[in-house]
Amino acid sequence: MINKPLTICILAAGKGTRMNSSMPKVLHEINGIPLAHFVIKTSKLLNPKKIILIVGYKKDLVKKSVKKFNIEFAEQNEQKGTAHAVEQCLSKLRGFSGDTLILSGDVPLISQNTLNQLITLHQKNKSLASILSANIINPKGYGRIIRNNNNFIKIVEHKDANTEELKINEINSGIYIFDTKTLYNKISLIKNNNIQGEYYLTDIFEFIDKNMISIYNTNHIEEINGINTINQLNDIAHQLVK
Numbered sequence: 178m179i180n181k182p183l184t185i186c187i188l189a190a191g192k193g194t195r196m197n198s199s200m201p202k203v204l205h206e207i208n209g210i211p212l213a214h215f216v217i218k219t220s221k222l223l224n225p226k227k228i229i230l231i232v233g234y235k236k237d238l239v240k241k242s243v244k245k246f247n248i249e250f251a252e253q254n255e256q257k258g259t260a261h262a263v264e265q266c267l268s269k270l271r272g273f274s275g276d277t278l279i280l281s282g283d284v285p286l287i288s289q290n291t292l293n294q295l296i297t298l299h300q301k302n303k304s305l306a307s308i309l310s311a312n313i314i315n316p317k318g319y320g321r322i323i324r325n326n327n328n329f330i331k332i333v334e335h336k337d338a339n340t341e342e343l344k345i346n347e348i349n350s351g352i353y354i355f356d357t358k359t360l361y362n363k364i365s366l367i368k369n370n371n372i373q374g375e376y377y378l379t380d381i382f383e384f385i386d387k388n389m390i391s392i393y394n395t396n397h398i399e400e401i402n403g404i405n406t407i408n409q410l411n412d413i414a415h416q417l418v419k
Contacts (some may be wrong), residue, residue, distance in 0.1 A: 184277045188282055189233075189239060190253040191256060192284070198407075201238060202404070212282060212283055216285060219288065223292060229249045230248055231251045233255075236252060236355055260381065262378075263366075263378055278296070286354070288397065299393075303389075305390065307390065309393055310393070313346060329387055332379045359385060361380050363384045367380045368380070
């Protein structure tokens with residue numbers, strides 16, 4: 178493994194409308210621990226040069242909750258999509274020559290081992306970008322990984338997928354690692370030409386040489402479960418108790 182310096186950006190700016198709560202989504206708790214804390218603790222195990230938490234909705238509450246971790250913050254004051262969120266970190270990534278790992282603050286079970294596997298593959302292949310994927314039985318709602326002879330072609334969002342693409346079971350986890358210079362230079366090329374008018378980080382792969390993109394497919398499907406509802410929060414809490 179080539180031990181390139183690592184920065185980690187964690188998306189944590191959203192309200193989490195489907196939680197039906199005024200509390201920021203990443204402050205909802207599993208067994209008394211806020212979701213964001215799980216992701217930050219796992220991030221620390223990777224020995225990054227810096228961890229940047231992207232805050233937005235009720236940012237002061239989120240900052241106060243994670244104060245003990247001694248991390249940095251970027252502020253996304255308007256939620257305009259995942260690429261827009263990561264763009265708020267660019268000033269802190271300027272001149273950084275290593276890799277940048279993108280995590281979500283509402284995916285609490287992602288493990289050090291799985292992330293190490295992703296990072297190792299990325300660095301072994303000298304990739305410019307790498308994606309964490311998984312094969313799941315019911316991929317409804319997830320973006321699909323489109324391949325040709327095992328090589329990455331694109332990510333198609335569920336709502337944009339055609340009949341054949343909807344049959345694909347390999348999904349995008351929303352966890353990525355980029356060569357930082359590539360991320361820095363390509364993210365501004367992303368447009369918001371979609372129904373939501375948002376800037377999606379998945380669109381960055383259109384601007385990166387497909388031969389320089391790797392995919393790590395994990396068998397640990399439970400690790401990539403994001404939390405969007407109270408029911409999902411309770412389900413994960415029950416998993417951890419078992």
